[in-house]
Each structure stands twice: as C-alpha cells, then as structure tokens.
Amino acid sequence: MPKGEITIDERFCKGCSLCSHFCARGCITIPGDRFTPQGYLLPLFSSPEKCNACGICGWLCPHFAIEVYKLTEKEPAAT
Amino acid sequence: MPKGEITIDERFCKGCSLCSHFCARGCITIPGDRFTPQGYLLPLFSSPEKCNACGICGWLCPHFAIEVYKLTEKEPAAT
Amino acid sequence: MSRQDVEDRTWVSGTPRLWVRHPAGCRQCPGCHHPIIERLIADVVGDLGVEDDTVFITGVGCSTRAFAVMDFDGISTAHGRAPDVGTAIKRTLHGRPVVITIQGDGDCIAIGAGSLLAAVGRAERITVFMANNGNFGTTGGQMAPTTLTGQVTTTTPGGRDNSTGFPMHVPELLATLKGCAYSARGSVHTAANYQRTKKLMKTAVQKQIDDTGFSFVEILSACPPDWRLTPVESLKWIEEHMIPEFPLGEFKNIESIQ
Amino acid sequence: MSRQDVEDRTWVSGTPRLWVRHPAGCRQCPGCHHPIIERLIADVVGDLGVEDDTVFITGVGCSTRAFAVMDFDGISTAHGRAPDVGTAIKRTLHGRPVVITIQGDGDCIAIGAGSLLAAVGRAERITVFMANNGNFGTTGGQMAPTTLTGQVTTTTPGGRDNSTGFPMHVPELLATLKGCAYSARGSVHTAANYQRTKKLMKTAVQKQIDDTGFSFVEILSACPPDWRLTPVESLKWIEEHMIPEFPLGEFKNIESIQ
Amino acid sequence: MGNVNRHDVIIAGVGGKGVLTAGLLLAQAAMDHYHSVMWFPSYQAAMRGGPCECTVILSQVEIASPILTQADSVVIMEPSQFKPFEGRLVPWGLFIAESAGLQKESITRQDARLVLVPAVEAALELGETQVSNFVLLGSYLELTKALPQSVVESHLEKRYAGRDKSLNLNLAALRCGAHLARTGSQA
Amino acid sequence: MGNVNRHDVIIAGVGGKGVLTAGLLLAQAAMDHYHSVMWFPSYQAAMRGGPCECTVILSQVEIASPILTQADSVVIMEPSQFKPFEGRLVPWGLFIAESAGLQKESITRQDARLVLVPAVEAALELGETQVSNFVLLGSYLELTKALPQSVVESHLEKRYAGRDKSLNLNLAALRCGAHLARTGSQA
Amino acid sequence: MGERILIQGNEAVCLGAIAAGCLTFFGYPITPQNEITEWFARELIQREGVFIQPHSESGSINMLYGGAATGMRVMTSTSSPGWALMQETMSHMANAELPCVIVLVQRGGPGQGTTQHAQTDYLSATRGGGQGGYKCIILAPASVPENCDLVQMAFYLADKYRNPVVVLTDAIIGQMAEPVEIKPIDFGLLPPKDWAIGGKGYRPDHQRRVIGCTQGQVPTGEYTNYLSLMRALDAKNRQMETEVRFETYMMDDAEVVVVAYGHVARVSKEAVNYARQEGIKVGLFRPITVWPFPYQALRATAESCAVFLAVEDSLGQMVDDVRLGVEGRAPVHFLGMLDRHDPTGAGMLLPGRVLEEIRKLSAEVKV
Amino acid sequence: MGERILIQGNEAVCLGAIAAGCLTFFGYPITPQNEITEWFARELIQREGVFIQPHSESGSINMLYGGAATGMRVMTSTSSPGWALMQETMSHMANAELPCVIVLVQRGGPGQGTTQHAQTDYLSATRGGGQGGYKCIILAPASVPENCDLVQMAFYLADKYRNPVVVLTDAIIGQMAEPVEIKPIDFGLLPPKDWAIGGKGYRPDHQRRVIGCTQGQVPTGEYTNYLSLMRALDAKNRQMETEVRFETYMMDDAEVVVVAYGHVARVSKEAVNYARQEGIKVGLFRPITVWPFPYQALRATAESCAVFLAVEDSLGQMVDDVRLGVEGRAPVHFLGMLDRHDPTGAGMLLPGRVLEEIRKLSAEVKV
Numbered sequence A, B: 001m002p003k004g005e006i007t008i009d010e011r012f013c014k015g016c017s018l019c020s021h022f023c024a025r026g027c028i029t030i031p032g033d034r035f036t037p038q039g040y041l042l043p044l045f046s047s048p049e050k051c052n053a054c055g056i057c058g059w060l061c062p063h064f065a066i067e068v069y070k071l072t073e074k075e076p077a078a079t
Numbered sequence C, D: 001m002s003r004q005d006v007e008d009r010t011w012v013s014g015t016p017r018l019w020v021r022h023p024a025g026c027r028q029c030p031g032c033h034h035p036i037i038e039r040l041i042a043d044v045v046g047d048l049g050v051e052d053d054t055v056f057i058t059g060v061g062c063s064t065r066a067f068a069v070m071d072f073d074g075i076s077t078a079h080g081r082a083p084d085v086g087t088a089i090k091r092t093l094h095g096r097p098v099v100i101t102i103q104g105d106g107d108c109i110a111i112g113a114g115s116l117l118a119a120v121g122r123a124e125r126i127t128v129f130m131a132n133n134g135n136f137g138t139t140g141g142q143m144a145p146t147t148l149t150g151q152v153t154t155t156t157p158g159g160r161d162n163s164t165g166f167p168m169h170v171p172e173l174l175a176t177l178k179g180c181a182y183s184a185r186g187s188v189h190t191a192a193n194y195q196r197t198k199k200l201m202k203t204a205v206q207k208q209i210d211d212t213g214f215s216f217v218e219i220l221s222a223c224p225p226d227w228r229l230t231p232v233e234s235l236k237w238i239e240e241h242m243i244p245e246f247p248l249g250e251f252k253n254i255e256s257i258q
Numbered sequence E, F: 001m002g003n004v005n006r007h008d009v010i011i012a013g014v015g016g017k018g019v020l021t022a023g024l025l026l027a028q029a030a031m032d033h034y035h036s037v038m039w040f041p042s043y044q045a046a047m048r049g050g051p052c053e054c055t056v057i058l059s060q061v062e063i064a065s066p067i068l069t070q071a072d073s074v075v076i077m078e079p080s081q082f083k084p085f086e087g088r089l090v091p092w093g094l095f096i097a098e099s100a101g102l103q104k105e106s107i108t109r110q111d112a113r114l115v116l117v118p119a120v121e122a123a124l125e126l127g128e129t130q131v132s133n134f135v136l137l138g139s140y141l142e143l144t145k146a147l148p149q150s151v152v153e154s155h156l157e158k159r160y161a162g163r164d165k166s167l168n169l170n171l172a173a174l175r176c177g178a179h180l181a182r183t184g185s186q187a
Numbered sequence G, H: 001m002g003e004r005i006l007i008q009g010n011e012a013v014c015l016g017a018i019a020a021g022c023l024t025f026f027g028y029p030i031t032p033q034n035e036i037t038e039w040f041a042r043e044l045i046q047r048e049g050v051f052i053q054p055h056s057e058s059g060s061i062n063m064l065y066g067g068a069a070t071g072m073r074v075m076t077s078t079s080s081p082g083w084a085l086m087q088e089t090m091s092h093m094a095n096a097e098l099p100c101v102i103v104l105v106q107r108g109g110p111g112q113g114t115t116q117h118a119q120t121d122y123l124s125a126t127r128g129g130g131q132g133g134y135k136c137i138i139l140a141p142a143s144v145p146e147n148c149d150l151v152q153m154a155f156y157l158a159d160k161y162r163n164p165v166v167v168l169t170d171a172i173i174g175q176m177a178e179p180v181e182i183k184p185i186d187f188g189l190l191p192p193k194d195w196a197i198g199g200k201g202y203r204p205d206h207q208r209r210v211i212g213c214t215q216g217q218v219p220t221g222e223y224t225n226y227l228s229l230m231r232a233l234d235a236k237n238r239q240m241e242t243e244v245r246f247e248t249y250m251m252d253d254a255e256v257v258v259v260a261y262g263h264v265a266r267v268s269k270e271a272v273n274y275a276r277q278e279g280i281k282v283g284l285f286r287p288i289t290v291w292p293f294p295y296q297a298l299r300a301t302a303e304s305c306a307v308f309l310a311v312e313d314s315l316g317q318m319v320d321d322v323r324l325g326v327e328g329r330a331p332v333h334f335l336g337m338l339d340r341h342d343p344t345g346a347g348m349l350l351p352g353r354v355l356e357e358i359r360k361l362s363a364e365v366k367v
C-alpha cells in the first residue's frame, strides 16, 4: 500500500516543475501534454506507490497547488 | 626678547576664552572689563614675553580672531 | 477539503492554516520563491501561536501581494518604509503586537536603508524578513544593492561592475549594530534549507516576543523570469552563485542587549 | 595685513590661506568647534594642493555656514543629501574633482543615512567629514543618533534612554562595508588631537585622490549653548563623556578594495 | 474607419514577444507607404505570461487617438484570446485566428468575416513554431492588402541582411500565411 | 492706539530670557483685567545671544494684528538696542530705558517722553542683577498705569507661592522700579 | 483643563491634541515648529504616551501611517521642507484611508528658504504634492485659541472621513501667546474604528483586517479594479467638500473685500478696522478651511462686491482660489510678501500696507 | 541621426536627450518609465556617458542637483510616487537655479495606484509639491515625436532660465511607437554657464563659485536677505510665464471647445474630427506648456465660444486652469477618468465617449 498521497490543484499550478525536481523518489513527472486551465504544463503524480509522504513537494510548491497526506491503515470500524 | 606675538582681532572674537584655556604658557588672560564691539569679553595678550609662538591659540580660536607670528632677529640691513 | 482529513489520511504539508486562499491563485511568476517564504511566515506565526497578535507588513515589490493572503492583520506601505510603519504599530500599541515585515532587497536596502537602519538603531522589537533575489523583480529585473558582481540585469547589461558597488551583505551589516538582537541568512532552494530557514525565522520572531531587540532574516529567493532562467536552473544559480557570496547561517544571536 | 610678514615676523597660525573672510565674522556660536573643523579642511586642501580641483559640499546644519567662506568651489544641499550631490559632481566630471562634504551628525546619519550608505556601497571616490556634536545644534539641541546614553537634550529631557536606541558609531559601521577605503574618528578638543585629526583628514582626502574608495572622518565637536556648558567645560565633556563612547583613531585604512 | 486610407488591426495572444514583433514588423514596413503609422503594445502583464495585445494603425492622414475601441481587423494568435477580443472588431470586420485549439463555443459573432489559419502547424512544418506569428501576419496582408507583399519582403531583407537563415524562414512563413489565407477555411 | 482701552509695549534687549519673561509676566498678570492680551517674542536669534524683543498688547477690544510697527511704549533693557528700536515708538510715546551705558548720541527722537532708569544698579543693590528687567517693568507700570500695582503683585504671589525668597526679590524689584520712575530723570 | 492660560500657538497645538485624546506623536526637528516636538518629548512621558523622534520627516509620516492604522489618534508636525518630504506617504495615507493630523507650521520656501514667517505651502497643501487624486481637509487657524480648537476639529474630521487632515499654520501664530481656555470639544459621535489593525485576536469577530491597497488589491482580499477605487475616492472627496468653514467680518455692505487666511487675516482685520474708521466700505473674508475652499460663499459675495484683494505672505498662491471663486464677477487684486513693509529686512506684511491698498482700491471703485 | 525610425515614446525621450547633448542620467526603476532608465543603462556606456542607478528617487533628484551644478546637461525620469519623493529637492533646485530636465511619466495615483495610464500629477507638477514659491516650466507632449522634441526644448529652456524643466508625459505616449526623425534642434544661443562648479582651477578667472543658498546666504558670499531672493525669483517666474505654447485645432468657428493635454488631447482630436463630420462646430485647444498655462489665449477664445469641455484622465486637475482662463465667460464642463469606456476594467477614455459629450454640449448650446 502507498504511504503517501498528494493532490495537485490545477487551478493554482503554474507549471514550474519544482515539485518534480524536488521529489527525490520521482513520484511526480511532467508528461508534457497536459495543461492547466491557465495554459501551464501540468505535473502528474505518476508514481504514487513510491511516495512516502515526506511533505517536501507540499512545502516547496510555490503556488500552493499541492497538498500532501500520509496514508495510514484505516482503524477498524468501532462497531 | 619675546619669541612670539599674537594679534586678536576684536571684530571677530566671540569671547569664548578657549585661547586663554589653551595657552599652556598663560600668555592670554581675560581681564573681564574689556569687551568686543559685539559685547563679548575680550581676551588680552597679557604676557607676550612668555609666548613661544607655538601656534596653538591660532589653530584653536574658533572664530579666526587670532594670528600668531614667530619673531626672529631682524636681519642686519644690507646697506 | 484540503485540510479535512478523511479517516485514513493525515495532512502533512501544503496550504498553511493561516492562509486565505484567493480564487485567482498566487500572483507571482512560476517558480518564484516569494510564496515559499510567505508560507514559512504563515507557518512560523502559526507554530508560535501568535496569530492573534500578529501584524504583517509588506513593502513594495513582488512580496506585496502576500498581504492579501495571510490570515492575520496586515498593512501595505510605501516603498521601503515598512520598518517605520512597524515601529509605529508596535509602539502605539505599547509593545503588544508581533510585528513582521516582508520586504524585497530593493525595498529593504536600496530605498529603505535609512528606515531600516534607524529601526535597528532604536532596537525596535520588530522582525524584518528580506527576500534577496538579487534584483528588482517587480519592475523587470533591474540591479539591486544585492546584485552579484558580474550579474546581468536590465540596468547592468554588461554585468554588474565595481562602479555600481558591491553586493550588500545586510545581515552582516546589521549584526554590527547594538540594537540588533538577531540576524541570519537562509534559503529555500532545497528541502533541507527550507527547514533550516524556518528555524532561523522562528528564532527571529521569538527574539521579538522575548523583547530582546531587533531581528532580521534574509532569505535567498529565486526570480526565474528576470534571471532569464527556468525555475529549476534558478535553484542551481542560487547554489552556485549566490551562496558563495552570501553565506547561510546566523550572524548574531544574543540573549540581551548590553 | 595678517598674512604679510614684516621682516622680523613669520606667520605661524591663524586664518587659513583658503579662506574668504566675511565682514560679519563667523556665524557660529562662541566656542563652537565647527569653524575649527572648517579651518582643518581649508588647511588640508591647501596642504595637498588640490584647491583648484576641490568642490566643497555642505549639508544642512551649523556647518552649512562654512560654504560661504572656503576659498574653493562650493555647493549647499538639501538636508542629508550631500553624498548624492557629491557622487554626481564626481561622476559627471568623470572623476576629476576632489569632492569633500562637511555634514553634521544629524544630517549625515539621521536623515542622511540612506544617502551615505549608498555612496559607501558604491565606493564613491568622495570624502565625508562628519561633525559629531551629539545633537541637532541648529534647531536647538535635539537628540541625534550620536547622542550619548543618558545625555539630556530637548527631545530627551530625562536623558537619552534605550527606547531611543544607542549612540551610533558611524566610522565603525562604515568600516564594515567593502566600498569604504578609509574611516577614522578624531577630535579638536586639545592641540595634540587637533594635529592628529588633521592627519586623519589628510589621509582621507589622499585616499580619494588615490582613487582607492570612499573615505570618512568623524570629528567630535563642541556645541556649548545646546550642551548648556561653557566652551571650556565643553572640552571636558568631550574628554570625559564622548571619548569613552567614541574612541579616537583609524578604523579602516586600506590600499585597495579587494 | 474601414476606408482604404486607413488600416487598423489589433493583434492578440499570450506571453508577449510574438504578438508584439508581428505588429512592430507591420508598422515598420509600412512607414514609407503611409503618411502616419502607429504601434501600441499592451504592456506589463506580458512578462508574467499573461494576455498580450498590440494595435497597429496605418493611415494616409494624421492618426489622432492611439487607442482603439474596435479595429477593422483582429488577429488572434492564441485561441484563449478569441473570446476576450471578440468585441474589439467592427461590425463586418475581419477576424483572423489560429485554428488549432479554437473552440466552436468561442465564436459567437455573426457580423464578421472569420478566417482560421493553422499557423502553428504550418510553422512546425517550416521547422520553427516561433514563426507562427509571421504566418498569421502573411494571412493578414493577403486578406487586407494593407501593404504589398513586396514591401514587406524588402523590409525583411533589409532587416535580416546577412542573416540568410532567419530571412528565409520568415519570408517562407509570410508567404505560407498568404497562401493559407487564399485557400483556407472561412468559417 | 494710545487710548485707555489699549496698551501696546515693545520690550527690547539682548540675549533672551530677561526681555521675554518681563513681557510674559505683564501679559499673564493682565489676563483677567483686559478683554484680550497678546505676547509676541522675536525668536530664533535669541539663543545665540543676539538682539531680542517682545511685544505685549493689552486691550479691552479684540486684538487683530499681533504685529506692531510702533507701540505706545518701548522699554529698552540694553543700551545697544536703543538705536534700532527708536523708530518703533509712536510720536509722543513713552521710552523707558536702562540708563547705564546709554550714549547720548543714541538719543535723537525729540517727539518722545524718555525716562531713564538705573535698573541694573538697582538690581545690584537688591543683590541679583537678573531682576533688572523687573525693575524696568515696575517703572513701566508706574508710568502707564497699564495695570494696578496690586494686580501684578497678587499675580506674582500666586506664581511664586511657596518660594518666598524669589517672591520678595521680584516684588522689591517691581516696587523699586515704580519708585525710580516717580523720582527718576526724564531726559 | 478648562483653565484660561496664556500660551504660545505652538503649545496650543499640543494642548489641543491632548484634549482630542492624542497621545502618540512622531516628530523630526525643524524650525519654526520645534516647540511642538519638544513639548511632546517632555510631556508625553508623564501621560504615558508615545513619542518618537524618527530619522527624518519620511520617518515621521510613515510612522504616522503605522500609528493611524492602529486606530489611535496620532499626529506629527513639521515645516515646509519636511512637508515636502512627506508628500509620497500623504498620498498613501489618503489612499489607505488612515485618519491622522499633520500640523504644518509654514516657513519661507523655496529651498532652505527662511525659518521665519511666510505662507508658501498653500498650494502644496491644497493641491497635494503626492501622486495625485487624493484630497485632504486643510484647516488654517488665525489665533492661538484657534490653533487649539482646529487641531481638535482636525482629529474629528480625520476620523469622520478616515482621511488625513492638515492644520496649516505659520510661525507668527506659532510664536505668539494669547489666553486660551483648554477644553475638549465635543463634535459628536464618530463611526467605530472597526477597520483598525493590531492583531485579529483583539476584536470580537476574530477576523483579520488589512489596510492599504496596491495596484488594485484592496483590504477585503478581493482584487478590485483601479477605477472603482477612484470612484470611491471621488465620492469621499465630494463629501469632504461640504466641510467648508469661513469667517466674514464687516461684509454686509462691503464694496471692497479682503481675502486672507492665517496670521495675515488678523493683520488684514486691523486694516479693515482702520479703513472702516475712514468710512471705507470694506470687509474681510477669511477661509478657515482652505480646502475645501469656500468658493460658493465667495461667489455669492461677488454678486454684490466691487473688488477683491487677496493678501498673502507669499508670491501668490491662494489668489487663484479667490479667482476661481469670484469667476470674473469682479476684479481680483493681490498683495503679497514682496509688499512687506521692510523690503531689506525679514520684514512683515503690516496693517498699514494693507490699509493703503484698501484705500487705493476703494478710490478706484468710486471712480 | 536624421533617419526616420519607428520607436516608442519612452525611447524618443532618450534619443531627444542625446540629441540635446545630455550624457548624464540618474534613474531609479519605476513602471511605466523603466524603458527610459534601462535605455540609458544600456546606451550610455557606448557613448562614454554617466549612468547611475541611485538608492531611491531621492537619490536621483539629489544627484541631478549635483550633476546640474557642474553645468553638464543632466536628466532623470520617474513616475508618480517617485515624483512625490523628489519634491523637496525640486524646490532646492529651483532655488539654487540649477538647469536640468525631469521626465515624469505619469501613472495612476494615489498611493501605489496603478502602473497603467493616467494623468494624475498635473497639480503636483504645475503647483509644485515642494516648499513653495518656485515655478518650473512643464511641457506636455502628445506624440512620440513630440516626446523627442520637447525633451530637447526642455534642455534649452532649462539652460535659458537656469531652472528645472519637467516633461509631463504618460504611459500611453511612452508605450506607443510612431515614426520619428531624430535630429538635434537648434533653439539659438544660450548664456555661458559661468556659474558652474567643479574646481576653481578650471575657469579663466580662478575665482571660486558657490551654488545654493541657505537662510539668506547667497553664492557671492554676501549675506543677502530673503525678500531680495524672493524678488529675483518672482521676476524669473514672470519671465518664464512668457514661454506659453499651445496648439489649436478647428478653432476658427468653434462653439464648443475641448481642452486636453497629452494622450487625451489625441483622443479628443479624433472625437473632434467625428463631431465635425456631424457638422458640430467644435475645436480643440491643447496646452503644450501646462505651466505657464495659456490662460490668455483661452480667455480670448472664451469671448467667442459658448462652452468648454476639459477632458483629463484624472478626477479633475487641469479643469481649474481652464476655469481660471475662461473666468466665467462661458461654462466649463469636465470629462474625467471615471468616464472611461469600461468602468469595470482598467479602461480608457476613448474618442467615442468624448464625442458623446461634445454632442450633448453642442445640443445644449443650440437650445
């Protein structure tokens, strides 16, 4: 199971590609054929399985387009 | 014979008394009853014989009232 | 949505708590570091729990845009005068508010040098953050006092030469003044530096809270379009050109003045 | 008359050669040190033989009056802006003139701090002389950035306290900047210091002539009426109160920048 | 407006350079052909990659206002700008637009002559997408006859004297645009 | 001017304090006796030990201009100021002047009543030269009756309440001035 | 308070400010207003107020900007060269809608000019030397009590309109002493300062406030456009235009009208008194607000009066406003600083000189 | 030079300065004049000139002061907030009689305002925001070639009167490109600059010169009094008042007169053309010097014209000068920035809107 998950809000992304540069695990790539509504190159969270929720892309995305979440086992329902 | 001579121009003197303070040899005194045209207390070159033309009063008079001269034996006339 | 955790997700990073999201998004250029610095400010204020007391002041420059999005009281000022404005806010309210300015290098140490120096001289209990991007970003990339020797800008088309002076080292300069309690330089061009800089900024605000004296942090900041570099190339420029001239770290950190 | 030597008298000291005597005399107060500093400037320029090239610039303050009496080209400026004016004169004439400013401490480092710092930053080849009398003499003795802690002025009626900051050490501060080639502090409160200060001032102007960089000398200066002291008591005040805070000597003296 | 003594054109796109240089080239080439010539850029936002426009006026009489509410011709170099600039065309004026990516919904004006040009595609074929602006300019010249093709070409020759590669590329783009205009789709 | 409803006086001297405080005292003491009261100092030069003047106007009607070309009375506290202030007296007005050091040549006005008061000498006798200004003020009050002596004295009593030594010195100076005026030389 | 005391105009400014509840003052020394700065330096300690001497007038005005933003009543004072340095931030202050009071004790311009009396900042005050479009109410006292009262009114008007207000006085009014009864004046209720900043935790709704706007970005966090800001500004300017204040004297049957403000109005009043004694039908029109200038009242006057005389201690500044008011209905003459009685000394414009001019104009009218 | 080239207005300013022999430029960046500063930074190296980017506009103007004192032709350019910061030294410069040129590319005030086009510095330029009494000739170009020519004229007038001259332009004129033939204009002989400083050894008489005066102390070393300085200043101001320049268009039989300067004059001209096509008797009066304003010419016009319309990209600044000129002889209407065609966007004052107003006024005239 992947440990982390990120969301990229394409309304805010400005295609700077810093997320992809900073993700040491290579989770984020820039396909080159996907654009934001503002016309910027949109990155893709392409390898979720490698993500360890380190948070770095969420810190360093300058345009507040990324949220990083840590995924944990769902607690067994208390029923 | 005195070695030095100073002139005090009473038009410019402002009676600050620094000359009298600075003359280590005590050549300059402030009589207290002599005034400049502007109404300041006028100093007096009272002990010319002690003056060695050190120049200090001429440097430090803030109001350009003093000129200091060194006196030397007059050269024998060339006649 | 972003902050509401579903049962099996915990939020790690992203939009800070003290952030008012504007529908038009960030107004800075792609890859600009200003918003990263703003994120740090929001985080530091949040972490120190002083948001109720904080007044945030912007200079004139690309950081001006920040003041609309930080979720604490804010005010924008004339070019270079943030320290005067901060001083008055702090003093008029008898020392209560936590006063933080964010200024560009041009704003802070070109036109604003007089205002800054006087505030440090008085040991004002305010914190100044200066984004050093080595140029005047807003107006199109002219020389700033921090421009590197040899750096090409629109007003040093042949590269900055000595006739325009030398890169100004602001935290080093302020450290020599008695009123300065804290001065440091950080960067946000790597994840490690991001974290280190956060600590520097936190310490700076803490100095103010502790009533020690004036505190200052310079943060190296990329300006890709005016540098004519891509955002990723800009990181390299910071590493290879700026840091050798502008060393990172603390230059002054004292417990009390005198 | 004063300069024409009769056969058995040689002129030793008094009115400098480069001095235009005004019939109304000096316009400063009795015992003020400003005119003594002006005498030194006239002497230094004369000794270095640069009177034909010299442009003398005054700030706004009690030294402004000097500019009418120095026998070389002169210009008076707006309050605190002499370094800008000097820069332009030097550069517009492609470096030829010897540019000297005389400024009060208020003029130079209160309102003029931004102008001064920028000129040092650019390593302008100009020389700034600053008369430090610890207050704003002209306007009636208000606090200046150089006012001593505890000193009573009309705007620190209870004595200067830390809330107004700490006495600004200008030559020490400028020495930390790369563009500064020379910085020193002297006084004219004794004959020995008068002579020492003359040397400092001469060296400063020489640095400019040598095209080394920016040069600066601060001169401690009495302001008897605003200090509420007699001229002689003022000398003691300088010795006992100012010099302990403002040490005399050179703080920087380099042969070339870099 | 709209007479043979005068040509007004608004050129619109995104991101700056291409829009502005196409307009500037047109104005410069026209300098000896018209009594008055005017080029007016929208500025500032350009650097940040935002929308960008410029206006060119060529006139045989003095040009008074540099500012146009509407022009005889509007050239749209980037589809996203079609909508915002729709209203800037005079009734029954000429729209020239990059065809790639233009959405049908954008086109609402009925009182206009619309010419779609696959300029980016053409430029790609010429080996340099950046000359798509010159392709569109070629179409504009062909459709309005604002300037004889030869005038523009000889201007280009002066301008790129000694830089044959650029010259030929630009000439080719212009000619290609003219050709596409003659044969292209009129929506 | 010159009517019982109004008194104008110019006080002149050198170096500041004495001149200004004498005028101020007069104006303050008169506040409850006149509809309007005005005191106006010359400023700035004072600190540097230069000439110094102040104007006092006491009036039963509104005082319009604070500035006087000439006054009914001119009080000269320092002989060097006699000449410069000679012209500031209305024809047949009252000059009161310190007599010590006043040179005959200074006195040219014929259309004036001149009263010379040896105020410095009197003050010396009272043990404090600084109160010579109050001596002259006493003379002024005696000669013009601008205010009853008692009003000034009770004002002084309020002002120096608890500081008996100062009070008595000042009262003595005022009274002495009044006395000298009654008996003094009228040039 | 309430006691009648004899004080100088500069001190009256200070006591007026205190009466208005101003306990924060920023000031850089400059003659002839030093008494004000020094008074606050001395007195604010006792009153637990805030006094700062900044590094320059730029410091003063930008501190005023910050101080005003907290909602406290704040003031600075300066003279002409310092006023010039404040222009950029004056514009910012009006733009950010910050209420505060600036006391401008005029001296003689241009350049270093003279530290003596003059009225040379009328135009820069009424027209504004900062990046344009804004307006400030400018109050011009003509007596020591008025210095005190108009400073209080200035604070009221500043708060009423959320706008800086300038008290335009001069060296003569500043130096002269007159009896003043110091008492706080009640001008009525004011809107709450719910826009003030200082930390969002200190207001009931815990919502942030932001002040100042740059390039179309306004406090609400919305990006509004420039024109809508200008529309609001224009509306405010028009509201402020209703705050016209002036004094008329002997105007009922006046044929000659003297228009003057500040100390020159007093000098002129005396001249009017003398002229009336000579049977000349002359009156005085004294603007108290020089912006908004009482154009309409002057225009009404112009219907029945034969000739106007603007008297100013300047080369001619207010005279254009008189012309704008009179609008050609009667000739407008000017008597200025070059008509001072003593052209070789510092000199002053004295009643006698004004009287002379009144006589001349009155004679011309008769012809 | 002499070649006809297509350049933007901001570049035309630079080429005009070079044509006038100005090789010294001081400039601090500010939109919308950055092209000027950057042009000089780039081009002056090749020409062995002097370019300095100071620490602020205060630095620019004080460097201009020093540069002008050497007798060289010197220039700075700025926009509205920077202009505000220059006011104190503008006053010093006029006082010290230093010739120089300041190019003011207006943007929208107040505060940070907008970097886009506006005409909001008319009042601060014509009335002066510095310590008062001085005047500067203010030239207002309305085209790219005029930007170039009026900058040259500005240098000439500056030298002629030993006074700063301002070129008041705007973002529209600065950004638009038109063909310009760059050539030095010969305005005739000028007095020698024997007052310039730079070292007394470099002039024939080996006598020192001093510039600037403080508190009654003038260059000759004599202590002169303030009033005599003011007398000289007043005389110079009056001389400069003769330098009136303006353009009239279709005025011969005009009943409606549009008054406008700068880019708005061009917009208005187009509206006049349309209106004429509709048979409306309308003309355009364009001041080229906005100080001295062509009051007399306008007054003469007012004898025969029915109504005036002042059009400005501001809330109303020049309109008062129109009123002062017309002096009640005809009604004066105003069309300002709030009448821009698109009130929700940045918008502009367009010919159509001016035409509308002309139609309205013309109809009223007919009734």
Ligand SMILES: Cc1ncc(C[n+]2csc(CCOP(=O)(O)OP(=O)(O)O)c2C)c(N)n1
Pocket (backbone or CB within 6 Å): C060, C061, C062, C063, C079, C103, C104, C105, C106, C107, C108, C131, C133, C135, C136, C137, C138, C139, C144, G088, H028, H029, H030, H031, H057, H081, H082, H085
């Ligand atoms: C008084 C004044 N002068 C100039 C400007 C133009 N201006 C706006 S921002 C700026 C400098 C921006 O540089 P910096 O402070 O380094 O901020 P950055 O944009 O690089 O972050 C300038 C000169 C202005 N707004 N006001």
Ligand SMILES: Cc1ncc(C[n+]2csc(CCOP(=O)(O)OP(=O)(O)O)c2C)c(N)n1
Pocket (backbone or CB within 6 Å): D060, D061, D062, D063, D079, D103, D104, D105, D106, D107, D108, D131, D133, D135, D136, D137, D138, D139, D144, G028, G029, G030, G031, G057, G081, G082, G085, H088
């Ligand atoms: C812009 C401006 N602000 C204030 C003043 C008033 N002023 C004249 S001199 C001076 C300061 C004098 O102090 P300093 O520079 O220390 O000189 P000093 O008289 O002590 O020698 C001031 C504030 C002024 N002339 N111009």
Ligand code: SF4
Pocket (backbone or CB within 6 Å): A004, A005, A006, A022, A023, A024, A025, A026, A027, A028, A050, A051, A052, A053, A054, A055, A056, A057, A058, A068
């Ligand atoms: S959280 Fe870390 S690992 Fe996951 S995508 Fe972001 S940078 Fe990569």
Ligand code: SF4
Pocket (backbone or CB within 6 Å): A008, A012, A013, A014, A015, A016, A017, A018, A019, A020, A043, A060, A061, A062, A063, A064, A065, A066
């Ligand atoms: S870092 Fe942010 S803005 Fe940049 S490409 Fe990634 S998601 Fe987009």
Ligand code: SF4
Pocket (backbone or CB within 6 Å): B004, B005, B006, B022, B023, B024, B025, B026, B027, B028, B050, B051, B052, B053, B054, B055, B056, B057, B058, B068
């Ligand atoms: S020259 Fe020297 S010794 Fe002679 S009087 Fe002066 S200080 Fe004294």
Ligand code: SF4
Pocket (backbone or CB within 6 Å): B008, B012, B013, B014, B015, B016, B017, B018, B019, B020, B043, B060, B061, B062, B063, B064, B065, B066
């Ligand atoms: S030092 Fe000069 S001014 Fe002072 S008392 Fe002596 S002579 Fe006079």
Ligand code: SF4
Pocket (backbone or CB within 6 Å): C027, C028, C029, C030, C031, C032, C033, C034, C062, C133, C137, C138, C222, C223, C224, C225, C226
């Ligand atoms: S210009 Fe530079 S500093 Fe400004 S927003 Fe763009 S990247 Fe950031």
Ligand code: SF4
Pocket (backbone or CB within 6 Å): D027, D028, D029, D030, D031, D032, D033, D034, D062, D133, D137, D138, D222, D223, D224, D225, D226
């Ligand atoms: S006030 Fe002080 S500094 Fe000024 S002249 Fe007098 S003594 Fe000198």
Ligand SMILES: [Mg+2]
Pocket (backbone or CB within 6 Å): C061, C104, C105, C106, C131, C132, C133, C134, C135, C136, C137, C144
């Ligand atoms: Mg920057």
Ligand SMILES: [Mg+2]
Pocket (backbone or CB within 6 Å): D061, D104, D105, D106, D131, D132, D133, D134, D135, D136, D137, D144
């Ligand atoms: Mg000083």
